[in-house]
Amino acid sequence: MILPKQFSVSTLRTLTFFLCLLLVGCQILETPSPLSDSIPLIPDILNFIDQRLALVFPIIQAFKNTITSDPLGITATWVGPDICNYTGFYCDNPPDNLTATTIASIDFNGFQLTAPTLDGFIDQLPDLALFHANSNKFSGTISPKIAGLKFLYELDLSNNLFSGLFPTSVINIPTLSFLDIRYNFFTGTVPPQIFMQTLDVLFLNNNNFMLTLPNNLGDTPVVYLTLANNKFTGPIPRSIRKASSTLIEVLLLNNLLTGCLPYDIGFLGNVTLFDVGANLLTGPIPWSFGCLKKVEQLNLARNLLYGQVPEVVCALGNLANLSLSYNYFTKVGPLCKRLIQRGVLDVRKNCIIGLPDQRSAKECMAFFSIPRSCPNPASFNIIPCQIHWTKPQERTKRHLLSYSAISRNRVLL
Ligand SMILES: *[C@@H]1O[C@H](CO)[C@@H](O)[C@H](O)[C@H]1NC(C)=O
């Protein structure tokens, strides 16, 4: 146990005893009843190995008292002064005092705990660096006080019952690098500042966010951008090109995105997964997509896209799945036909004469009776890279991380 030399055990005891008296006294004045359960524990408090643990003890016990369901019996271990041994809690030496011991991380992944709020809990653990709580039943809103957590770098609140607005206070946590709030009930907009923050991972999928994608989207340094299954609107901003050196996986499927695919997407030379399926995107596929040299999964299915499927796209050497079904494409060339035969390209339910399982002539005519156009039409036929017309190789499918984000219980770290 880490016990600083300059303290004798008895001075430490006296100190913590008065500290706790003070704390419990204050708590009683503020909230008369909830803490009464933990009062019998006071004698144990004498054995805290660090005063930082003595300080968080009443916070944890107060939170424990708010838990209404604990089917796995996790909180049964949250007794006594040995907080570092509580299930889900991890101690470490904080950066501001390497001889102190404090709660540095919490991992409640899969604990199935139910509590009405985390307010007054995580925001009161000042040294917290990691908080992971995938697959619990925590609800309420996120306290703006979490902005005070000066060491926080991973926040995973995924697959809970949180509601209300985006926890905007996170934009004031400069250390934050991982933000996963997918599978909750957050609504309203997302502050554009989040795309300027130095995050690696931003998972916002499966909420009810409603927002026109901001023009600064491309300022984001994230590697994984998953905004899928929300109500994002507007066109994909041309600024996405600015993220070309960092972006690897882009999941925008199942939103309400409109407009034409910008030429600029073709500059995302490191992207392995680009999925904008099930939106309201229209226009042709820009030939610049033939420069997505690393793309393995390209999903544009269930949109309002039309024109010829560019042969340069079918020539992409790493393609394992090109999904273009449920659009209004009218033509495929020989390279694309070869991909259809190999089961890589899916063009079901389009308007391609001579291929099986297409839309009816009536449906296609109705679609094309409405005049359609895209801004900057000349950009659609520009290929901003060298193309090597090699015969596409058979590819084995790799595990792509972002698709795990679409399944609710998957833990990504
Ligand atoms: C930690 O808890 C386990 C059981 O959960 C127990 O066996 C062990 O003795 C505890 N360690 C300490 C140092 O209290």
Ligand SMILES: *[C@@H]1O[C@H](CO)[C@@H](O)[C@H](O)[C@H]1NC(C)=O
């Ligand atoms: C660092 O932590 C130790 C253990 O809690 C404590 O005794 C010491 O006073 C702290 N040092 C500073 C500078 O706060």
Ligand SMILES: *[C@@H]1O[C@H](CO)[C@@H](O)[C@H](O)[C@H]1NC(C)=O
């Ligand atoms: C791919 O990533 C590397 C390393 O981050 C970077 O140097 C390179 O410019 C990126 N490629 C493109 C096309 O941006």
Ligand SMILES: *[C@@H]1O[C@H](CO)[C@@H](O)[C@H](O)[C@H]1NC(C)=O
């Ligand atoms: C290809 O991708 C689409 C869209 O993501 C998906 O529905 C389909 O199952 C995939 N096909 C294969 C063979 O993996």
